[in-house]
Amino acid sequence: MASLSIRLLALSLSVTALFTCSSGHGHTYDPYNDKARMIHHGGPMLNGTVKLAIMWYGNCGKEIKNTMRNFIKSLTVPAKAKLQPQVTCWWKVVESYQSMIPDAKPGKSPKIKVKVVKQSGEKTYKYGKVLTLQGHIPELIEHVTKGDTELLPVIVAARDVSIQGICNGQCADHLLTEDPHPRPYIIVGNPETECPGECGWPFFPADMGPKGPVLKPPSGNMAADAMVVAFAGALVDAITNPMNDALYHSNKAKELGPATVCKGIFGRGAAPGNPGEVLTDPKTGGNFNAYGNKNKKFLLPAIWNPKTKSCWTV
Numbered sequence: 001m002a003s004l005s006i007r008l009l010a011l012s013l014s015v016t017a018l019f020t021c022s023s024g025h026g027h028t029y030d031p032y033n034d035k036a037r038m039i040h041h042g043g044p045m046l047n048g049t050v051k052l053a054i055m056w057y058g059n060c061g062k063e064i065k066n067t068m069r070n071f072i073k074s075l076t077v078p079a080k081a082k083l084q085p086q087v088t089c090w091w092k093v094v095e096s097y098q099s100m101i102p103d104a105k106p107g108k109s110p111k112i113k114v115k116v117v118k119q120s121g122e123k124t125y126k127y128g129k130v131l132t133l134q135g136h137i138p139e140l141i142e143h144v145t146k147g148d149t150e151l152l153p154v155i156v157a158a159r160d161v162s163i164q165g166i167c168n169g170q171c172a173d174h175l176l177t178e179d180p181h182p183r184p185y186i187i188v189g190n191p192e193t194e195c196p197g198e199c200g201w202p203f204f205p206a207d208m209g210p211k212g213p214v215l216k217p218p219s220g221n222m223a224a225d226a227m228v229v230a231f232a233g234a235l236v237d238a239i240t241n242p243m244n245d246a247l248y249h250s251n252k253a254k255e256l257g258p259a260t261v262c263k264g265i266f267g268r269g270a271a272p273g274n275p276g277e278v279l280t281d282p283k284t285g286g287n288f289n290a291y292g293n294k295n296k297k298f299l300l301p302a303i304w305n306p307k308t309k310s311c312w313t314v
Contacts, residue, residue, distance in 0.1 A: 038258060038304050040100045043245030046152075047098060047110055050239065053118040053151040055144040058125060058158025064190070067224035067296075068156070068231060074292025075114050085314035087292040090300050093312065097240050097247055097258065100306055112239065118151060120144045131155070131163045133187075138177055141185055152238065153185040154231075159192040159223065171199035172230035174238035174257070184242040186234045192223040200226045202266065202275040202299075210273030218286035218297035225299060233259030233301050258304035262311035265302035276313075290314045 052072070056065060074087040091112075098109045120143060127136040141153045157163050165173060166189030176182040191199035197207030202215045203222040217225035237257030240247040248255035267276030267289055278289045281297060288297035305312035 037250050038100075038247060038261065038306065038309070039250040040102065040247045041245050041250075042102075043241070043243050045098060045101065045246050046239045046242050047112055049113045049115055051115055051117045051151050052154050053144045053148070054116060054120070054154045054156060055140050056119065056121045056156050056158075057127075057131070057140065058129070058161045059123050060121075060156055060158045060190075063219065063221040064156070064224045064227060067219050067221065067228055068188075069116060070293050070296045071228045071232065071298055072114055072116055074290075074296065074298065076111070077293045079291035079293070079295045083291040083295060085290050087290045087298060087300065087314075090290060090303070090314045093303060093305060094236055094239060094258075096306060100247060114235070118144065125161075129161050131157070131161065133164045133175065134178065137163075137185070137187065141177065141183075149181075149183055153183075154188065155185065156188045156227070156231075157190045157194070159190045159194075161190065162194055163187050163189050167195035167198055170230075170234075171195070171226070172234040174234045174241070176244060182243070184238055186231070186238055188227055188231045188234065190223055191226045191230075196222075199230065206273060210271075212271075212274035215275060215278065215287035215299065216280075216285050218281065218284075218288040218299060220284065220286065228298055229301050233257075233263070233303075236303055259301055261304055262302035265311050265313065266299055267313055270302070270311075 071087070075091045076088065078088045079086050095109045095112050098104065122143070127139060131137060137155060140155050145151045145153055166187065171191060172186065172188040174184060174186050176184055189199055191204065196204045200222055203217045203226050205211070205214055219225050236259040241255060241257050244255055248257055249261045264270065264272065265276060267278045270276030278287045278299065280287055286297060288299050290298050290300050292298050300314060302311040302313045
């Protein structure tokens, strides 16, 4: 897994001040009614260049593909300087998690570049329209990686495909294949028909809980923008806790990563059912909180801020 850059960084990095973009702000809202306790448990994190191998399973459509690929590129490719806040600012906070590894050296956290190096499509539904984690997903991983363990597989579902575990509290997830050689991967569900009331929120009315405002997707496509939200969270959790033994919330039986612990927060004043204050595109009415590659607009989920130990958005 050398090119996944899964390394024990304990000997090479150290605690450093969190990069804070001038346009960013912290949130006091905490779903645990206390400062979230994110602790590094000694395992490896991803760094360097993280190479993605994406499997578009079913007819995902160009809107979803383009929106997700633009988001990935936006992690390291900034928008015009005058456009603030930016996706790159959000990503610098993710990079700063490396400073939490014991015995890390002082200084700025190393950059983490996420790059799509391989893509594959399967429009014939070769493995059916209900994908299981133990049966179908390993086959899809093999299909898209051809056995290359240096790649981080990402399985993205079309509107008429269900993935086991999606909607059960997660709309995308970072998981591990089974022994004897476990490897990290990401699955992303499609909320157009699969649990839109849970996985389409905040661009679709929520099925349960308080009824707050419903936002308009910045790209104009509810599924595409909701999948970016879900994928962004799963990617952060995969980066910080690839083998389920690195950075996660310490008070829960199931590991909660920096994005999962801040689920449902998109701006200042967020509360259950209310995504918080976000920006509105005056031309399209689309809601967003960050600019990205080619000046595209994205709604990014809150992530844990290691400086303030609270949920944070750009």
